[in-house]
Amino acid sequence: MGYGKRIDTLCSLLVLCKTFADVGCDHGYCSEYVLQRGLCENVIFADISKGSLAKAERLLAKYVKEGKAKPSLGGGFYGVPKDTQQVLIAGMGGSEIVGILSDKKYGFLPERFVFQPMHDAEKLRRYLIENGAYIQRDFTFFDKKYYDVIVGRKRTDGETQTYTALEYEFGKENVQTLPEAFVARTKKQLGQIDAYLQRENMGQESRQELQERKLRLQEVLGVDYERTL
Numbered sequence: 001m002g003y004g005k006r007i008d009t010l011c012s013l014l015v016l017c018k019t020f021a022d023v024g025c026d027h028g029y030c031s032e033y034v035l036q037r038g039l040c041e042n043v044i045f046a047d048i049s050k051g052s053l054a055k056a057e058r059l060l061a062k063y064v065k066e067g068k069a070k071p072s073l074g075g076g077f078y079g080v081p082k083d084t085q086q087v088l089i090a091g092m093g094g095s096e097i098v099g100i101l102s103d104k105k106y107g108f109l110p111e112r113f114v115f116q117p118m119h120d121a122e123k124l125r126r127y128l129i130e131n132g133a134y135i136q137r138d139f140t141f142f143d144k145k146y147y148d149v150i151v152g153r154k155r156t157d158g159e160t161q162t163y164t165a166l167e168y169e170f171g172k173e174n175v176q177t178l179p180e181a182f183v184a185r186t187k188k189q190l191g192q193i194d195a196y197l198q199r200e201n202m203g204q205e206s207r208q209e210l211q212e213r214k215l216r217l218q219e220v221l222g223v224d225y226e227r228t229l
Contacts, residue, residue, distance in 0.1 A: 003029045003033070005141070005143035009141050009147075009149070010090055011029075011034070013137065013149065013151050014030070014033070014039055014088065017040050017085040018040060018042065019040060019043075019044075019081070019085045019086070020034055020086045020087070021045075021077075021080045022043065022044070022046065023088065023089045023100065024047055024048075024091055026047065026055070026056070027055050030088055031056065031069060032059055032060060032063075035060070035068060035069060040085075040086070041068070042068060042069070042070070043070070044070050044071075044072055044081075046073075046074065047073070048073070048074060048075040048076075053073050076100035077100055077106040084111075085110070086110060086111065086113070086114075087110040087113045087114075088114045089113070089114075089116070091116065091118060092117065092118060093119050093120050094117035094118075094120030095120045095124075098123060102127070109128075109131060109132055109133060109154055110154075111153060111154055112154075113151070114149065115149070116147055116149045117148055121150070122169050124150060125168050128150070129162075129163055129168075132154055134152050134154070134159060135151070135172065136152050137149070137152075138171040138172045138174070140174055140181045140182040141179075141181050142181040142184065146184075146185040170182070174220075186217050189217055190218070193210050193213060194214075196210055197211070
């Protein structure tokens, strides 16, 4: 079953594990994906919305009955054991994901994770790198709109990872390989900035910020931007 490009892309990044948590599960499609394919033995699907969780419970009723899936009503990692091997969080802001990971009572860094922040991806990248994570993939894809996805795991003893300022802002894989969706989004952002800069009533500080942003966007695209215009 195909769930649409966004869900299919996220699910394709999940790997075999014993325990999996779908945090902010909404309809429960990603939990269904891993259970149907035998990617995990036990699933916890969690959501703060009673209505969303009820939809997921209906979809996953067979697996709940078999003891392979368990619902959890609550925010963040409430109800999610700290030894859960793989966690998916999609459709929340990067700041919200950081809040879940850093929560003093329930927060933890999973052994493996797939995060799809709707915004504030830079803040999430910085938190992960500074708190023991190794980012394996970090790229943009398109499905009616542009999405960032960050895939990684806990760092092993002695392992390090560094990000440049541009990689923190835009994503390491985007900066290094310039995938099609990232290039398209960046060109769109450059066009929007140029349109804003045409406004005569813009304050000097705002204009300066936009000009600096434009330079960073041009820098990350480099010669490829000029060649593909």
